[in-house]
Each structure stands twice: as structure tokens, then as C-alpha cells.
Amino acid sequence: MKANILIVGVGGQGTLLASRILGALADLEGSDCKLSEVHGMSQRGGSVVTNVKIADEVKSPIIGLRDADIIMAFEKLEALRYTNYLKKGGVIVVNDQEILPMPVITGARKYPEHIVEDLRERAGKVIVVPALAIAEEIGNLKTVNVVMIGALAKNLGIPFEKIDAALKAAVKPKLYEVNRTALQRGYDIG
Template sequence: MTRENKKTVNVLVVGTGGQGVITASEILSDVAMRSGFDAKKSEIHGMSQRGGVVTSHVRYSENVASPMIMQGEADILLSFELSEALRWLHFLRPTGRVITSLQKIIPPAVYAGMGSYPEDAQAVIRQRTADPVFVDALPMAEELGNPRLVNTILLGIASTMLDLPLDAWKAVIVERVPPKFKELNLVAFDKGRDVA
């Protein structure tokens, strides 16, 4: 995903309401623009206030016409929840990468007996993609002192797969988070890079 090949880089960010999907996609878009790219972003909130599905498409290149990623064209699928990674796997290109938190959020339909949580999600993702990154991000974030750091940890991992300058990532994170959480978010970002 280097700048020299001038192809559009497509990152699909998925999760459920309240996990920080939109914030993560805004940070990624800002980093791409700060790095001199044209960036477009689109999001679907669903029932985000009730833990419903949230998706955000981020595309960047020298010139981007549409914010929407077509099925089979995502370079990176960045998922905040394990079954959401499985649900959106068809958007990944054959050479694309999956980064997913191992967190499982059981949907209300499962509790109501109208479905079941996919127990084999990790195995299916491994079968369908090369080198997926599974990370137990929530316990890592809690160990750092704030469960909301999951998105920064995941962005740290994604930053190692995207040809965007490290200083741009850190500058945007510092600008986007409340002052009292700046240092903690930078630590979480570096922790994600170490995991990768």
C-alpha cells in the first residue's frame, strides 16, 4: 500500500455501537489527508446507540471519487468485534488483511433465541485469509486503564500495514483525543504497533 503505486487504499472499519469505529475512521482519514492524500469516508451507524452494527469505509489515494468500498476490494478489514470480522469478510480482496479484536458482543437476537453466535469465527477467518491478526484488545486496553483505548490499539496495528508517516498518526491522535488522555492514547497506539 505504498504511495508510489498510486492505487487507492481501502480500509473497512467495522464493529458495534460505542466501540469507537467512527473515531478510528476519522483518525485514519485525517492521517491520510495530513500525509498528502485525497481521502473519503462514509459510515453507516445502524442502531449504534443499542450496540447495533457500525461500519465505516475509508479510501485514500492521489484522487478518490467515491467513499464506498466495493465488495472484494478492501485492503484491510479492521474489526472491533470477532463476528463482525466474519460478517464483512466478503469485502476483503484476495490479498487483503484482517485485523480483529477477539472481543465477542452477543447480539440481542441471540439472547432472544433467533440466532446463534458463530463459534468458529476465528477458524473461518484463518481459512479464508492470509495472516489475520487476532488481538485480545479489550483486556490490553483495560490494563492500560481505559477500555476505550481498544480503537487506538487497533489503529496502532493498522499503522504497520499502511504506508502513512508515523508522525502523522501521532499528531492526529494527539489532536483528536481530550488533553488528559493524550499520553495514554499514544501508549496504546505504540502497544498496537508492538503487537503487530
């Protein structure tokens, strides 16, 4: 397996767990893998980026401009912010959730309109996932990240059993069942 996956979102949305599930997947595949995260100040509701690189041999842990095969965005504006990191023809898997940044909340700026259309102009393929609505149905808002992983896995052509095994390896046992439901739901619509 070979893929550069950029996970973007808002601090607190669970991008770290998502990257760890993909790390567990690489482990199952026997591939080399590097993950890169940002801790500290950026986690406080700021724009966050997590890098996942899977290949036979990975050098830099960081995905650069025009270097991502896939952008998995937990928030729409963040998807747009990082489109310069997508390779030509790359795939964007985007949660249709909007989280307003402070300049929008204070009225200094407007939240961009038509984001999904803009993404379609810039990507080879855009998959929109109503991950928040699905997580609400499941009854656990924290599963948004795993719904997204399900949709991503389907698009990477990964068998459900394999991504499920990766999930099991990455989450605490007591959280596995609810997350498995989230994974399945994401996989089904991916």
C-alpha cells in the same frame, strides 16, 4: 498512500474516532481521502461500518464488495459478516472480543465458533489483537479503538511517529496521553 480500509464493529465501540485518526493520517500524507459513516439508529448496538478510502484521488466514499484492502474489525462476528467486502488476499485485523448480538442473547441463535479459523480461510493475512485485554491493562476500556489503530498502522508500514501525529490531531488534548499508550501497545503487537 493508497488503501481502502473497512472498519466494522458494534455501535458504541468507537469506529468513528478510528476513522478520524485515519483521516488525519491521510491529511499528513497529503493524500485524497474520503470517510463514510452511519449515524442514527444503527449506532444503538447494531452492526456498524465505517469506510476509509485513501488514494491520490478518491471517487465513491463507499467501499463495495471485494473492494477492501483491509478490514479492521472491533468484534469477531462482525469481521466474519463483512468478509465479502475483502479483496482476494486482503488483510483482516481483528479484535478478539465477542459481543453477543440479541438473537444469541435470547438463545435463538448460537454465536459462531472458530471465527478466526474461518477468517484465515478467507483472508491473505489475519492479525488477532487482544485489544480489550490491553485496554483493561491500560485502565480505560474506551481505548480499544486506538489499540486497534496501532496494530493496523504497524501492518500498513506506517512509522509510529506518523500515526502518533495523526492521533494527536484527531483526539482531544486531555485524552491524548492515555490514547498514545494504547496506540503504542497496539503498534507493538501489530
